[in-house]
Amino acid sequence: MTLQLYNSYSRQIEAFQPLDEGKVRMYHCGPTVYKRPHIGNYRSFLFADLLRRLFDSMGYDVVQVMNITDVGHLVDDADDGEDKMLKQARQEKLTPWQIVDKVCAEFFADLHALAVRPAHHYPRATDHIPEMVKMVQKLIASKHAYRVGDNVYFDVHSFPKYGQLSGNRIDELDAGARLEVNEEKKHPADFALWKSDPSHLMKWETVFGEHGFPGWHIECSAMSMKYLGQSFDIHTGGEDNVFPHHECEIAQSEGATGKRFVKHWLHTKFLQVDGGKMSKSLGNVWSLDDLEERGFSPLDYRFLIMRGHYRTQLNFTWDALRGAAEARKNLLDWRGRLQAAARTSDSACRADAAPDVVEAKQKFAPAITEAVEKFDAAIADDLNTSEAVAAVFGLRNAFMQDAFVGANAQNALDFLDRVDDLFALFPTNGDDAEGLSDADVEALLAERVNAREQKDWPRADEIRDQLQIAGIVIEDKSGSVHWHRS
């Protein structure tokens, strides 16, 4: 099945075809590390991880890069503002470098908590100043850029395709509407490649002067090409990155190399909160800690994100998160049931049920096949994770109505493992290290059955609680007791 992906550049669904057979090279716009990323940021990082996991599972040789922007950019183009990094540093009475260290630690801890597979490279802007300078020089040499004093600007009129990605036309951009026009630029839409400011704390001495720092977009061009080559397969980011960031990246990169920069551009829609935007004034800019304080696992948030389509706005509400948490819990529970069912071999079922077993096998095998096919088709269709998840629940419902055992259960379990490989919904290291073996459980259950027969309810409930704490779910049915690990 061919993977179909929406390409922001062509505004169409396209079949994914890697530039090099068997290889996928992708770049993701990562965080600016001046403050801890919030849950909205993680929506786009989780999307990047979904792509990563998908290509891994498809057997591609993947190289994944996510940048860390550790140099502040100007607040505005008028060159009179403080950058975010400096501002944060001043507020916390730390140096910009200390802020970077602190936020990076938080960022990577969050990624780990979200079960994000580590990218192959997390390049930092400050480690790639020479690469950026070199690219700027190249752009000057090819007349795509011009120097004014110690500043360098990209001439957007030198790149006819400027505006292709975002749909903007240079002359329609509302120059000067919200910021002062920088008089030294030839055209208001020209953007900075290199700026100078003696008062900056983070600055470098280069051929352009003593007190320079990189422009807003150059790091992504320089670093992506360093690690992935002049042309690569996929570049992602949030919808806000489309313009100007990615538009400028294309202009710079293709201006410098003359080659197509990126084949597929993928952008995630923003996360909304309570139907509106996140904002500091509304106090709804949540971090992962805020979720955990309310009793949610980062994996609950992950599942919430995975259930929505990446190109649709997703509305975050506490109710929605609660719903996702419950749903995830149910899948986890189902996995436990399947594991228990898989341990019961077809033939080891009650001897008198042999005909049922045969019938069940015939009945469930198609249900499993159907779920797998629906799941794969949904994912291949521009990552329709909503439908994919629905296919998973479809199979769960079939199981719950009439539990299947043995090979069928094992097949369903294998499917669930594939689902988990893509979505990472289940904790990886079983913290059910309470250490109750199957035999322990069976012994306790036997004791409880005894207690119940003698109507010793306190003892029966005590055992039930003990098993529950150990992650064992028991189900009392008339005449029998079933159990599985949660």
Add this chain to the structure above:
RNA sequence: GGCGGCAUGGCCAAGUGGCUAAGGCAAUGGAUUGCAAAUCCAUCAUCCCCAGUUCGAAUCUGGGUGCCGCCUCCA
């Protein structure tokens, strides 16, 4: 002012011209239970509004209304 997206049950969220509008969560009634949990059965939307196109529209067109993104760093 320019460009773009969204609006589906209580909460999330698929579906983009045609069977009874996926799925999850919640809720309600029933079964079951020592109590409980779990589970099972049943119930629960005509798709923001208006006007069109069409044999037929949630799905297309036009006009409203609301929300979101970009045009300044921002996932």
